[in-house]
Amino acid sequence: MTITDFHLILVGSLCAMSCALPGTFLLLRRMSMMGDAISHAVLPGLALAFLISGTRANLWMFFGAALAGVLTALFTQWITRFGKVERGAAMGIVFTTLFAIGLVLIRKAADQVDLDAGCVLYGSLELTPLHLVTLFETDRYLVQIPRAAIVSGIALLANALVIALFYKELTLSSFDPGLAETQGFHPRLMHYLLMTMVALTTVAAFEAVGSIIVIAMLIVPPATAFLLTRSLPTLIVLALLSAFASAVLGQLLSHLPEAIKLPESTSSGMMATAAGLLFLAAWLFGPEGLMRRRPSSIEEPPVPS
Numbered sequence: 001m002t003i004t005d006f007h008l009i010l011v012g013s014l015c016a017m018s019c020a021l022p023g024t025f026l027l028l029r030r031m032s033m034m035g036d037a038i039s040h041a042v043l044p045g046l047a048l049a050f051l052i053s054g055t056r057a058n059l060w061m062f063f064g065a066a067l068a069g070v071l072t073a074l075f076t077q078w079i080t081r082f083g084k085v086e087r088g089a090a091m092g093i094v095f096t097t098l099f100a101i102g103l104v105l106i107r108k109a110a111d112q113v114d115l116d117a118g119c120v121l122y123g124s125l126e127l128t129p130l131h132l133v134t135l136f137e138t139d140r141y142l143v144q145i146p147r148a149a150i151v152s153g154i155a156l157l158a159n160a161l162v163i164a165l166f167y168k169e170l171t172l173s174s175f176d177p178g179l180a181e182t183q184g185f186h187p188r189l190m191h192y193l194l195m196t197m198v199a200l201t202t203v204a205a206f207e208a209v210g211s212i213i214v215i216a217m218l219i220v221p222p223a224t225a226f227l228l229t230r231s232l233p234t235l236i237v238l239a240l241l242s243a244f245a246s247a248v249l250g251q252l253l254s255h256l257p258e259a260i261k262l263p264e265s266t267s268s269g270m271m272a273t274a275a276g277l278l279f280l281a282a283w284l285f286g287p288e289g290l291m292r293r294r295p296s297s298i299e300e301p302p303v304p305s
Contacts, residue, residue: 007129007146008267009251014152015205016243016271019217021159022197024239027222028174028232029194033088034073035218037095038195039202039211041072043102046203051105061203069199070192072098125208125268148208155204159197163236166190171232209268216272217243220279227282227289242278250274 019035026032045068046061053060072094079090132144163170173180173187180187198218205214225238250271284291 004129005251007149008125009247011128011146011148011152011208012125012251012267012271013244013247014149014156015209015214016217016221016247016275017240018152018156018159018201019205019214020221020239020243021156021163021236022194022201023218024222024225024236025163025170025174025194026198026218027226029191032219032223033091034076034195035198035202036215037076037091038069038072038198039214039218040095041098041102042068042199042202043211044068044098044105045071045102045199046206047102047105062200065199065203066196068098069195069202072199073192073195124210126266128208151204152208155201159201162193162197166193170194209271213268213272216275217246220272220275221246224275224279224282227279227286229287242275246275246278247271249277 023032023035026035042065045064045066047064049060049064075094076087076090079085079093080087083090085093128146128148131147133147133150135143135145137143169180169185169190170193172183172185173190177187180190202211202214205217209217221242222235222239224242225235228238229235250273251267253274254265254267254270256265283289286292
C-alpha cells in the first residue's frame with residue numbers, strides 16, 4: 001500500500017464516518033431518503049453563496065448549504081402537510097426542483113469560476129493527495145495529510161459532538177416525538193438540527209467524494225449496522241466501523257480492475273460498492289440473516305384411518 005492509498009483511505013473513511021453518524025438517526029426516523037434530497041438540494045445553496053459572495057470560501061459555502069438543507073426540510077414538510085402529498089413524493093418534488101435550479105445557477109457561474117457540476121456529483125477523491133497540509137515538520141520527519149481530510153475530520157468531530165450533547169433528545173424524538181414534546185425536548189427543533197447536520201456534512205464531503213457517494217454513505221453503513229443489532233449505541237459504533245471498512249475495502253478493490261486488465265475504476269465508486277457488499281454480507285449472514293433462517297417445517301397431512 002502506497003502513501004497515496006493511505007491518503008485516499010484517510011479521506012474516504014473520514015467522509016464515510018461523518019456521513020454515517022447523522023445517517024443513523026435518519027434511518028431511525030425512516031427518513032433515509034431525506035439525505036438524498038438534501039445532498040441534491042444543497043446545490044443551489046452553494047451556487048447562490050458563490051454568486052452573492054464572489055468566493056468559494058468554506059464559511060459562505062457552509063452557510064449556503066445549511067440554509068438549503070433547512071429549506072428542503074421545511075418545503076417537504078409544508079408540501080406534505082398542506083398539499084396532502086405523501087412524504088416520499090414531497091421529497092422528490094423538492095429536491096428535483098432545487099437541484100435543477102442549482103444546475104442552472106452553476107451554469108450561470110461557470111464563466112466566472114471553476115464550479116463544475118460533475119465534480120459536485122462524483123467528487124475527485126483521487127486528486128485530494130495533491131492538496132496536502134503540513135501538520136508538523138522537523139529535520140527528519142515531515143507529516144502531511146490532504147486538506148480534504150481536515151475538512152471531513154472537522155465534520156466528523158462536529159457531528160459526534162452534537163450527537164453527544166443531544167443524544168437523549170435525538171433518541172427520544174426519533175422513537176416517540178409525542179413523548180419528546182411532553183418532556184420539553186422540542187422534536188421539531190431536533191429535526192431541523194439533524195437536517196442541518198446532514199447539509200453541512202454533505203458540503204464538507206462534496207469536494208472529495210461528491211453527492212452520489214455521500215448518499216451511499218448516509219444510508220448503507222447505518223442500514224448494515226441495523227441488520228446486526230437493535231441497541232442504539234452499538235448501532236452507532238457498527239455504522240462507523242462499516243463506513244471505515246467500506247473505505248478500506250473500496251480502495252483495495254479499486255486496484256482489482258487494473259490487476260485483471262479491465263478499465264480503471266474510481267476509488268469513491270468502489271467504496272460505495274464495498275459498502276453494498278458489506279450490507280449484502282450482513283443481510284445473508286447476520287444474526288437474523290437469510291442464511292440463518294431455518295425453513296419452516298411443513299406438517300405432513302394426517303393419514304386417514
